[in-house]
Structure formats: C-alpha cells, structure tokens
Amino acid sequence: MPSEGLVATASAKVHMSFLTIIESKREGASLSPAQIQRTIQDYTAGKIPDYQMAALLMAIFFQGLTPEETAALTFAMRDSGEKLSFPQERGGRPVVDKHSTGGIGDKVSLVLAPLLAALGFRVPMISGRGLGITGGTLDKLDAIPGYQTLLPAKRIVRQVQTVGCVICGQTESMVPADRKIYALRDATATVPSIPLITASILSKKLAEGLDALFLDVKFGRAAFMQTRKQARELARTMVELGSRCGVATQAVLSDMNVPLGKAAGNWLEVKESAECLDNRGPEDLRYLVIESAAHLLAQTGKAAGLAAGRRLAEASLSSGAAQAKWLEMLKAQGADLSAYAQLLSRDTIAPVTQELMAGTAGFVTDCDARILGEVVRDLGGGRIVKEDGIRYDVGIDQIAKPGERVSRKSVLARVHSADRGSALKALARLREAFKIAARPPKTLPLIREII
Ligand code: URA
Numbered sequence: 001m002p003s004e005g006l007v008a009t010a011s012a013k014v015h016m017s018f019l020t021i022i023e024s025k026r027e028g029a030s031l032s033p034a035q036i037q038r039t040i041q042d043y044t045a046g047k048i049p050d051y052q053m054a055a056l057l058m059a060i061f062f063q064g065l066t067p068e069e070t071a072a073l074t075f076a077m078r079d080s081g082e083k084l085s086f087p088q089e090r091g092g093r094p095v096v097d098k099h100s101t102g103g104i105g106d107k108v109s110l111v112l113a114p115l116l117a118a119l120g121f122r123v124p125m126i127s128g129r130g131l132g133i134t135g136g137t138l139d140k141l142d143a144i145p146g147y148q149t150l151l152p153a154k155r156i157v158r159q160v161q162t163v164g165c166v167i168c169g170q171t172e173s174m175v176p177a178d179r180k181i182y183a184l185r186d187a188t189a190t191v192p193s194i195p196l197i198t199a200s201i202l203s204k205k206l207a208e209g210l211d212a213l214f215l216d217v218k219f220g221r222a223a224f225m226q227t228r229k230q231a232r233e234l235a236r237t238m239v240e241l242g243s244r245c246g247v248a249t250q251a252v253l254s255d256m257n258v259p260l261g262k263a264a265g266n267w268l269e270v271k272e273s274a275e276c277l278d279n280r281g282p283e284d285l286r287y288l289v290i291e292s293a294a295h296l297l298a299q300t301g302k303a304a305g306l307a308a309g310r311r312l313a314e315a316s317l318s319s320g321a322a323q324a325k326w327l328e329m330l331k332a333q334g335a336d337l338s339a340y341a342q343l344l345s346r347d348t349i350a351p352v353t354q355e356l357m358a359g360t361a362g363f364v365t366d367c368d369a370r371i372l373g374e375v376v377r378d379l380g381g382g383r384i385v386k387e388d389g390i391r392y393d394v395g396i397d398q399i400a401k402p403g404e405r406v407s408r409k410s411v412l413a414r415v416h417s418a419d420r421g422s423a424l425k426a427l428a429r430l431r432e433a434f435k436i437a438a439r440p441p442k443t444l445p446l447i448r449e450i451i
Helices: 004-026 033-044 050-063 067-078 108-118 137-141 153-162 176-187 194-206 228-244 266-277 283-299 306-318 321-332 337-344 369-381 420-431
Strands: 096-100 123-127 165-169 212-219 248-255 352-357 362-367 395-397 411-417 434-437 447-450
Touching: 004 033, 004 050, 033 067, 033 176, 050 176, 050 194, 067 176, 067 194, 067 228, 096 108, 096 123, 096 194, 096 283, 108 123, 108 137, 108 165, 108 266, 108 283, 108 306, 108 321, 123 137, 123 153, 137 165, 137 266, 153 165, 153 321, 165 321, 176 194, 194 228, 212 228, 212 283, 228 248, 228 447, 248 283, 266 283, 266 321, 266 337, 266 395, 283 306, 306 321, 321 337, 352 420, 369 395, 369 411, 369 420, 411 420
Parallel strands: 096 212, 123 165, 212 248
Antiparallel strands: 248 447, 352 411, 362 434, 395 411
C-alpha cells in the first residue's frame, strides 16, 4: 500500500495536469480525444475534484466544443460503464429508441415502446425521472401497482429479446460519468450547453446498443429549449453525431407551448396512454406516436417511406397489437394487472376533484403549458429538487385545447388534488393559463420541422 505522501503526490500530479486542460479550454483551444477520455476516466474514478471539473464545465459552457471534441466526450461517457449488447438476428428486429427533450403531458414513450415492439423492433427504452415542471416516464410508470423500473442489464436484454420492449431506469453501472457530471452541471449553472447536452443524451442512448434513434426536440415556453432556433441547433448537433456513430438518427422539432394531450400528472397520463392504446384518447398524442413510429420504420428500411410507415403504425394501434404488447410488458415488469385495471375503471384516484369553468363562450385560443406544469408540480405531482417525493394521484385532466369551442360554464380543466385547499389554489393559477376569444385561433402543426 503506498504511503500517504505517495498518494498525495499522485493526486497532485492529476490536479496539475488537469489544470492545463482547464487553461486550454478557457483560452478556446481544442482538447484531444486522449485528453477528453482521460478527463472522464479520472473524474468518474474520483481523481479530479468537483471544483476543477466545475471550472472545465464552465469553460466549455463559454467556449463550446468542436464536433470532434463532442464526439470524443460522448464516447468517453458512453464507455464509462456497462453497455447493453443485443444478439445479431438474421433478417431480424432492429434495436431502436426515441428520446424526447420533455414537456407537459408528454406520454408518447408509454404508447410508442409497445407499438414499436408490435411492429417488429427491439426497444430498450431507458428513461428518467422528472425534475421541475417536466414529468418523467419512470414516475408515470411508478403509478402502476407493482411495476418495476429498476432492472439489471441482463434482465433488460432478456426482456427485450422475449417481449420486444422494456421501459426502465438506467442501471447503477450504466454511463456513471453522466450521472456525476449532470449533478455537477445542475449545481453550477452549466446545463444549457449544446455540446454538453448532446454528449449527455447521446452517451446514454449509444450505451443501449441502438441501430436507430428518433429524437423529439421540443421548443416553446414549457420546453427545455425555449426557442425554435436553439432546438434546431441541438437537434442538428445530435443528428450529426448520432449518424457519425453509426446510429441512423433523425429528429423533429415539436411545439411545447401547449400541453400534449388532455391530461398531465403521473397516473392521469398512464390513463390517457391506455386510452390511446385502446384507439381512444386525444388526436395530438396519437399523431405524435404515429409520426415517431413512421420515422423509425422509414429510418430502418422497414417501411418504404413515411406514408407507408404511418399506415403500418396506424394498423398496429387499431388492431390492438400495441395494446397487447403494453400489457405483456407490464406483466413482465411485475405489474399487478387486475389492480391496474381496477384503477383504470375509476374516474379519479385522488381525494378531491374540482373543475375550472369557462367564464365566457367562444374558442380557446391559448392553454399555457408552463402554467399547467407548475400547477401539477405544486399539487405534488413533480419535484423541485431531485430528493423530493411525489404523488401519483394528482394532476389535471379534461384540458381544453386551442381551437376547441366552449360555452359559458364548459369545463376548461379538472384538477385532481390531495385536498380542497390545494385544489382551490390550483384553480386560481390555472385560470391564467386559458384564453378565450370570439374567433378560433390559427392552428399550426405540432411537428414544425424534420431534421
Ligand atoms: N437531458 C439529459 O439527459 N441531459 C442533459 O444534459 C439535458 C437533458
């Protein structure tokens, strides 16, 4: 065992050589792939202190990274832990996934994973939890009695091979570098950096061993990227890098100024997803699900183009094949299907519901997704800090969307809450989210661009 003096000398050496890396980036120079790889290895192993890594992250925030540096960072992070590996199948099922940058009422993953499995894909969908106003797929699935979101890598691969899809959390040993760096970025105001976001998202997706990836990059007042220009830049960077890494990658830019669907909140979103899988539910949710599936079908050559992909996806949803896969996935991950069916049959699982009524007749011209997200979070459905517990029963449904005609006293939204006090507070805030006018608004398509 080395003496204390020797350890101190070795760590002082790491600190000194890392200082030159920070200085280089601070002055706008490019780092070599070897320097980047070493940085990630040393930081993950605890050899670089947080204060030095924070300084490098801030230098990257201001100076940016070249495409080569971003690629090296992505690979180094991907290789920092365990990766999934799927057997080659002759003429077989491509391994695919989608990533959404998140928004209010975005429950596409819940419907899309089983739909893709029913269409002959393998889908290792590794998802995350919500923070702030954005909901997380795992939090929604936790609302299903018995459903297990923490699975070891071997089990993930086995379920993907047998069922065709899994939706679960990242294992402890997958991409540990991202977990550590993301926490530090969160604490040092260095999250909104396109190369750092790209490396963070793609390192996790590349560790899934994908053939193709579809990205839904959202823009608008409730999106991570507020402007379409920022969303486009992020989408282009991710598509370029994903494609360079041998993963057929495509992105769309979709509007997140109004919520997706008519429900927001963990259990209420599971319920709306189940309706979509049952060929009911809101049009915009179905549209985004079908478009996502159609892109992956076209990207992998399983359909001759988007129109053919749409037809295949529509048929799989309409026939009940996707719904059957959903139930198969829930069962494989431990869900109690009779308790789940019992919950689905109830109008609400929250102690209190309260309706927000329109004060005047006309057309809904706005429904501010940011306000709705804040209301769901404040009802207890979301977290302010990572350690917060959340409620699954609270949220908002029956949301009136822009373009809908309402009469005086029509329901604009219904709040599900833990008690009457929080319901009344939510109603007061929600009133600000809706606008009604005599004429219908100009409607724009949900997907605004394909990258
Ligand atoms: N989501 C991620 O996974 N990483 C980021 O850096 C930002 C959003």
